[in-house]
Amino acid sequence: MTVERSAPPTISEVAAEAGVGRATAARTLGGYGYVSPELRSRVLAAAERLGYRANALARSMSTGVSHTLGVIVADIGNPFFAGVVRGISDASRARGFDTIVLSTHESLDEEIAAMHVLIDKQVDGIVVASAALGPKTSAHIAEAWSRGIPVVLVDRAVPGLELDAVVIDNREAAREAVTALIAAGHRRVGFVWGPPIAGRPDRRRDLVDAAARNLWTDGERLRGYLDALDDAGLPFDADLVMVGEKTEERAIAEVERMLGLDDRVTALFCTETDAVTGALRAIRATGFRVPADVSLIGFDDSSWAAVMEPPLTMIEQPMLALGTRAAEVLLALIDGAPRSQPDGAFRHTLDTRLVERSSVAPPSA
Amino acid sequence: MTVERSAPPTISEVAAEAGVGRATAARTLGGYGYVSPELRSRVLAAAERLGYRANALARSMSTGVSHTLGVIVADIGNPFFAGVVRGISDASRARGFDTIVLSTHESLDEEIAAMHVLIDKQVDGIVVASAALGPKTSAHIAEAWSRGIPVVLVDRAVPGLELDAVVIDNREAAREAVTALIAAGHRRVGFVWGPPIAGRPDRRRDLVDAAARNLWTDGERLRGYLDALDDAGLPFDADLVMVGEKTEERAIAEVERMLGLDDRVTALFCTETDAVTGALRAIRATGFRVPADVSLIGFDDSSWAAVMEPPLTMIEQPMLALGTRAAEVLLALIDGAPRSQPDGAFRHTLDTRLVERSSVAPPSA
DNA sequence: GCGAATGGCGAGACCGGGCTCTCGAGCCCG
DNA sequence: CGGGCTCGAGAGCCCGGTCTCGCCATTCGC
Numbered sequence: 013m014t015v016e017r018s019a020p021p022t023i024s025e026v027a028a029e030a031g032v033g034r035a036t037a038a039r040t041l042g043g044y045g046y047v048s049p050e051l052r053s054r055v056l057a058a059a060e061r062l063g064y065r066a067n068a069l070a071r072s073m074s075t076g077v078s079h080t081l082g083v084i085v086a087d088i089g090n091p092f093f094a095g096v097v098r099g100i101s102d103a104s105r106a107r108g109f110d111t112i113v114l115s116t117h118e119s120l121d122e123e124i125a126a127m128h129v130l131i132d133k134q135v136d137g138i139v140v141a142s143a144a145l146g147p148k149t150s151a152h153i154a155e156a157w158s159r160g161i162p163v164v165l166v167d168r169a170v171p172g173l174e175l176d177a178v179v180i181d182n183r184e185a186a187r188e189a190v191t192a193l194i195a196a197g198h199r200r201v202g203f204v205w206g207p208p209i210a211g212r213p214d215r216r217r218d219l220v221d222a223a224a225r226n227l228w229t230d231g232e233r234l235r236g237y238l239d240a241l242d243d244a245g246l247p248f249d250a251d252l253v254m255v256g257e258k259t260e261e262r263a264i265a266e267v268e269r270m271l272g273l274d275d276r277v278t279a280l281f282c283t284e285t286d287a288v289t290g291a292l293r294a295i296r297a298t299g300f301r302v303p304a305d306v307s308l309i310g311f312d313d314s315s316w317a318a319v320m321e322p323p324l325t326m327i328e329q330p331m332l333a334l335g336t337r338a339a340e341v342l343l344a345l346i347d348g349a350p351r352s353q354p355d356g357a358f359r360h361t362l363d364t365r366l367v368e369r370s371s372v373a374p375p376s377a
Numbered sequence: 378m379t380v381e382r383s384a385p386p387t388i389s390e391v392a393a394e395a396g397v398g399r400a401t402a403a404r405t406l407g408g409y410g411y412v413s414p415e416l417r418s419r420v421l422a423a424a425e426r427l428g429y430r431a432n433a434l435a436r437s438m439s440t441g442v443s444h445t446l447g448v449i450v451a452d453i454g455n456p457f458f459a460g461v462v463r464g465i466s467d468a469s470r471a472r473g474f475d476t477i478v479l480s481t482h483e484s485l486d487e488e489i490a491a492m493h494v495l496i497d498k499q500v501d502g503i504v505v506a507s508a509a510l511g512p513k514t515s516a517h518i519a520e521a522w523s524r525g526i527p528v529v530l531v532d533r534a535v536p537g538l539e540l541d542a543v544v545i546d547n548r549e550a551a552r553e554a555v556t557a558l559i560a561a562g563h564r565r566v567g568f569v570w571g572p573p574i575a576g577r578p579d580r581r582r583d584l585v586d587a588a589a590r591n592l593w594t595d596g597e598r599l600r601g602y603l604d605a606l607d608d609a610g611l612p613f614d615a616d617l618v619m620v621g622e623k624t625e626e627r628a629i630a631e632v633e634r635m636l637g638l639d640d641r642v643t644a645l646f647c648t649e650t651d652a653v654t655g656a657l658r659a660i661r662a663t664g665f666r667v668p669a670d671v672s673l674i675g676f677d678d679s680s681w682a683a684v685m686e687p688p689l690t691m692i693e694q695p696m697l698a699l700g701t702r703a704a705e706v707l708l709a710l711i712d713g714a715p716r717s718q719p720d721g722a723f724r725h726t727l728d729t730r731l732v733e734r735s736s737v738a739p740p741s742a
Numbered sequence: 743g744c745g746a747a748t749g750g751c752g753a754g755a756c757c758g759g760g761c762t763c764t765c766g767a768g769c770c771c772g
Numbered sequence: 773c774g775g776g777c778t779c780g781a782g783a784g785c786c787c788g789g790t791c792t793c794g795c796c797a798t799t800c801g802c
Contacts, residue, residue, distance in 0.1 A: 020524050022758055033782040038759065045761080048780065063520075068497040069443065070758035072434050073787045080477075080498075088478075089463030089697070091456045098454030101480055110494055112445075112477050113453075115466055129475055132433040133445075159385050159430075260680070285680070292684040315625070315650070316681035319657040332454070387788055398752035403790065410791080413750065435788035438757050747800075753793090760786080769778080 021062040030058035041066060072134060081111045081342065082130030084140040086118040091285070092312055092331055093141065096166060099335020100139055107343055109136070118143055127152040130161075137162045137342045139335075145225060147172040162345035166338040168228045169359065176345070178338040178360040182229050185327050185364040186236025187243070189309040190281050192325070192366065194244045196307060197374040198279035201246075202270045203237045204263055204287045206230055206255040216248040219255070233283045233311070252277055263290025264297070271298045271306070278375040282310035288317075288324070303373035313367050323369035330362050337362060386427040395423035406431060437499060446476045446707065447495030449505040451483040456650070457677055457696055458506065461531060464700020465504055472708055474501070483508055489517040496520070502527045502707040504700075510590060512537040527710035531703040533593045534724065541710070543703040543725045547594050550692050550729040551601025552608070554674040555646050557690070557731060559609045561672060562739040563644035566606075567635045569628055569652045571599045571620040581613040584620070598648045598676070617642055628655025629662070636663045636671070643740040647675035653682075653689070668738035678732050688734035695727050702727060 027037035032051050039045035040055040041064065047055070058064075072078040081104050085093040101111050112135065114126035120143050130138055138161060144150035150170050156163050157175075165177035193201050206219075207226035213219040220238070223231035234253070241248055251273060254266040263286065270277040271294065280295075282288040288310035292302070300306050302322060310317070313328035337360055392402035397416050404410035405420040406429065412420070423429075437443040446469050450458040466476050477500065479491035485508050495503055503526060509515035515535050521528050522540075530542035558566050571584075572591035578584040585603070588596035599618070606613055616638060619631040628651065635642040636659065645660075647653040653675035657667070665671050667687060675682070678693035702725055 024758080035761085035782050036780090038761085039781090042760070046780070051781085065493065065497055065524075067499060067758055068494075069434050069437050069499050071760075073438055073758080074760040076787075078434065087463065088453075088466060089460045091454075091459060094456060094459030094462075095454045097459075097478075098452065098480060101453060101478065105479070110477055110479065110498070112475055113462075113466065114470070114475065115463060128430065129433075132430055133475070134432060134434050289680045289684045296684070314681070315654045316679070316685075319654045319661070320681075320684070321686035389788080400752050400791080401750090407790070411750070416751085432788055436790075438788080439790040441757075749798080752795085755792085756790085762785085764783085767780085771776090
């Protein structure tokens, strides 16, 4: 295939071709101002002949609007974030906005760099699932705002940052799941996995403090777990929670440990997909069975969970809706909508659903 | 939070603040040309004070380079494409390029529109997993090329379009999987699922022809299935292949049908994740068991497949590598590398791996 | 000691559009 | 028949950078 590359035609060339002034061609092609039917059709014909396409960059330069949204997530390869991005993408595309997606690999430095890339590229708004932990680590988000770029948080709120945040109630979802486990009769419920903090605090208070200084979702899910324990009057046992680096390997080791305890765990609450698969491997390796020997509930439902043996009871997150809602809120902000009222109204909380299948049963004895 | 929004400072303002000419400030901030240490530090200080950030759009305007890559896939929410995009994103980010991702929902019209968006936004290159079926339906791809924008295909090649394509050998991977099933003793192997063509051709030749006029990956996988049958001297039976709309619901119905045949299917080859879960549901619904009653091999390995009961034998695709490689090839093209030689060298074929686990066993009797 | 080479800096053109403003032509009306 | 309007179209500035070119000052060479 021999392709001929010629410099793309500009509006001046179209004007020359049509024998009209540049402004007239611009008005016709830009769809603004008045142009007589006669000249309009001549311009259109010339543009067609030349294969003219407007340079969106040049247009953005003079209008100051790029019709582009920036999206920052930890990992676009993660099915959860991919779903959220899909939601954002579909909703914004429907409104004529395109999206630039940046992955931060869960690093705050990369997130800051990503924010700068988006600011420099003059995006009209930003949706971010931030790894920021509080006001002190979220200066980059405030910076975007101060430059006039609306920002909406998705999936992860940032405590102390009064920005619109589209999230689920992680704490409540976790509490509901753990409560279901307790309701089935379990008193030794393991938590897999928590915030990536170093060491494992023995005291509950230390744990909560450490969690508060960590990823928002992790902390919330841990608190939901604790809430359920409190509701049922069950004691907190540091041996039943896994914190630290979140890898499937560690999950396997930790769950095997919990399963090997004298007063072993009889139910597991897993906060992420990989925590679920890790737990499953550990359960299998130790010869136990779900749900006869150990019950399990995990976060992030997927079509796989339904075909497992047994089908897994999971917490379903509205991934797409999280994205579309975030995009809608952001687009409204771009349109100049006043920001949500203070006092917690910044939170747009979407419902989760506990999809009950067959991985929960009463403890064996 | 009361944010003060002020117009972002421009290079002229920085120059004024520093008391130097605009060009000097531009040279300093743009990192080109010579500036004396004295003035340089004054400019830097002024920029710092004003919080200056270069407008990437304006820069792209004059340089003609946007440092942005466009990516077009069917569905960014699909874990497979999400993985590919992650690969592209990481590889290009490392080279200073950002990515704009567009989902086409498997529609050629949306793909064409997406291509135009990217052309208009002046991206430096495009990676596309195209739904185009041949030269006639890929004019939009040729158009991008003719405008000087390099395009690299990923995952899906387009027959007759001599562009660099980073793919896996779908036909060979399918042949290998089906051959493994046949080697285990199966003679009635079902194919789930094929190209979304209407009706089910009874004659093998018609099927192949229809497939050739359809999605490249689907056709290749179907041919690999047929190859394996031929290799083993097994007859083709239209009753054992599922074509048409690819939904999990239909897969369930079709597999139940294949399982209900007098001479029923004893092994299943599934070409996608949802085809696997659909097949599994059908198998379970009919009371059969894997692998005792029916063996199964599917495409797209995931961490779930390994924790299934039994663990599933799957074909692993190098999602990330597909993406990184595509980005590398594209970036090389952007750097002005000559295009690959004709005669098939346009194909960059990455290896797949048949991950053998426990879902394949000899037929029951 | 004076012309020339060199070095440092800034004026201004340019990228490709948006948009304002002015100017000219045509029309209506008194 | 001329004044006032309206309507249509094009000249020209702007967006915020890049980059060429030329000016001025210093220094070098003979």
